[in-house]
Amino acid sequence: MSTDSTSSGLPTEADVAAQHGDLVIERLVYWYFIAAIGYLFVSMSGGLMMALQLVQWNPLHDSEYLSPGRWRMVHTNAIAYGFIANSFLGALHWAIPRLTLKPVLDKRLSYFIFFAWQVVVLATAVGIVMGQAQGVEWGETPVWIDPLALAGLALVAVNFMAPIIQMKGPLYVTLWYFMAAFVWTFLTYAMGNFVPQYFVSGTSAGVIAGLFIHDLVGLFVTPLAWGLMYYFVPILLKKPIWSHGLSIVGFWGLAFFYPLQGIHHFLYTATPDFLEYGAVISTIAVEFVVTTVVINFFGTIWGSGRAVVTNLPIRWFYTGMVLYFVTCAQCALQVTHTFQKLIHYTDWVVGHAHLVMFGVFSMWFFGMMTYLFPRLLKTSWYSRSLCEWHFWLSAGGIVVMFLDLSLGGMFQGYFWASLQPWDVSIEGSQPFWVTRLFAGLAIISGQLAFVYNLWKTWRLSKKNAKTSNGVA
């Protein structure tokens, strides 16, 4: 069921190599990744602060600007708009021009978007720390920044759509995901940040906030990330994607079912029951679609399984995919009314969110960064074993955190239902919160290994550039 590379619309390697210098603004890809890693550390410090607060061991008490309540919002926002969005913009600046053989609309616009995006994210963080958050999960961006962010998203869409629209011939599946995602991200951001704030209140605002929470994951992060997987995995494995037909099923299934799911965040609220059931059914339906996508990628690696041992980016990608399947299987289970009764509002959901955002998407970004940094810096990694440490600490940390929080969530659900005093559930959660703290520390040390490795690699690249100049 495989297709050759010409019919899938992928340009040949020789075409790309010849034009790479004109197509890709390598410096910008590099800057985006560095900015992303910077925000990753901002986010992790917020997460660490919250974890310490929960075990009542936060040394940074009593300062208004270091309040864990505010930094919990910095934690999620820095990941969504700082780390994930910056990584995407970097990876897209690499993938789209190489895939379409056309540069972005305007390279000056690309530079402008880079700086504008950092201003928006920094302003969001500062606004939240100053206590000006907006009451939408993931959308805490203070209201005065929302129009700016939306304008930025429109510019991103225009800049990247130009090469896709200009391209002749059949579109590769990656580009479907990208095209749809540019429209979705813009619409989702507008919906979540404006409608519940200015137009409706109460239950109506709640369902829209639910749609926003889910669509930000499902229509911004997921399609762009899967698009990049469809791009990078065949290149790294040096063979086409297993089934073009399954890619179509995956894309259209996601496009149809994903937007319908938001209300599953608010089961047992005042939302009408028939809407809750609709959201539950579409969530379970998307499960089947997800399975086709995962099958497609495991079909692709079939026969080259050793790549997960030897090829680090592939290992990151496929670990992420396994966890993606786990997290989606979990979705289908946890959105049912039966299960919500127990786990809604507990740490189970927190574990789920960490598994999606770190265990899947961040893993993929680390894979892309592991693949691209040596190409951007024109030197191989300083230390393979530090790369391995990065992987194993991240993977081990997130798996422990996920299992720990899932179990802790179930305990909390039973504590609450048993009508014990509230303190009992807090005290019962302590072992889980302590374990979570150490899992988080493992993740953080993994990223420290990554940054140290990157710094040494950068030093190496400077040295290489100097010696090669000397020879010339």
Place this chain on the structure above:
Amino acid sequence: MFESKSGVLLLAGLGFFLFAFLSNALVPILLYRNLPEKTVEELADNQNLIYQFEDLSVRYPEQFDKYYGEPSKEKLAEALELGRDIYVGEGCWHCHSQNIRPVSNESTRWGKVSYSEEVQNELNRPVMWGTRRVGPDLAREGGRRGNDWHAAHFFDPAALSPSSPMPRYPWFYDDKDPNKPNKRGIAIITYIQWLGSWLEEYPHYEDYVPLEEQMVNPLE
């Protein structure tokens, strides 16, 4: 159509998104269109809440006079609105939900199950149902405890509930003194006392016998 650019843009990008918006967002908006949205002023016209606000003015006369002057409905509305902004800005809603579900004995613990009419007001733009409970649900918190309890609790939560991981909020007080809640302190207490104050059977006290006592003398 399914593999063309215009197909992807129109069907997937716009079509399915709009379908979801129409079916999942517009339907509830239409369902509740006859339910009037209460303004903050209308919410302030509530005897239970007025009582709490006046109580604050008696308990903390110096601070109250300094920041709000004489207690009035207008001042109450102002405090309510500011209190809500603080509740959002401090991230209270990440650890305290405001939604009592009809399951898991929640109505036994906290009172009447949440319903749509009570969130159809300006202070619920967007609604504060929340996503996580580290602390208990607050949908029926108003009137359950006195203003002085809240003043002490925001200053140092662990002093009143030793196992509480809630952060301290000393910036709600003048001179770092729990007896001197400032403008923000009075506002957040007012907001908390508002929750559930619209119910006839307000307030709901927790009717609880500790497990140990139940076990000591199970027949009583």
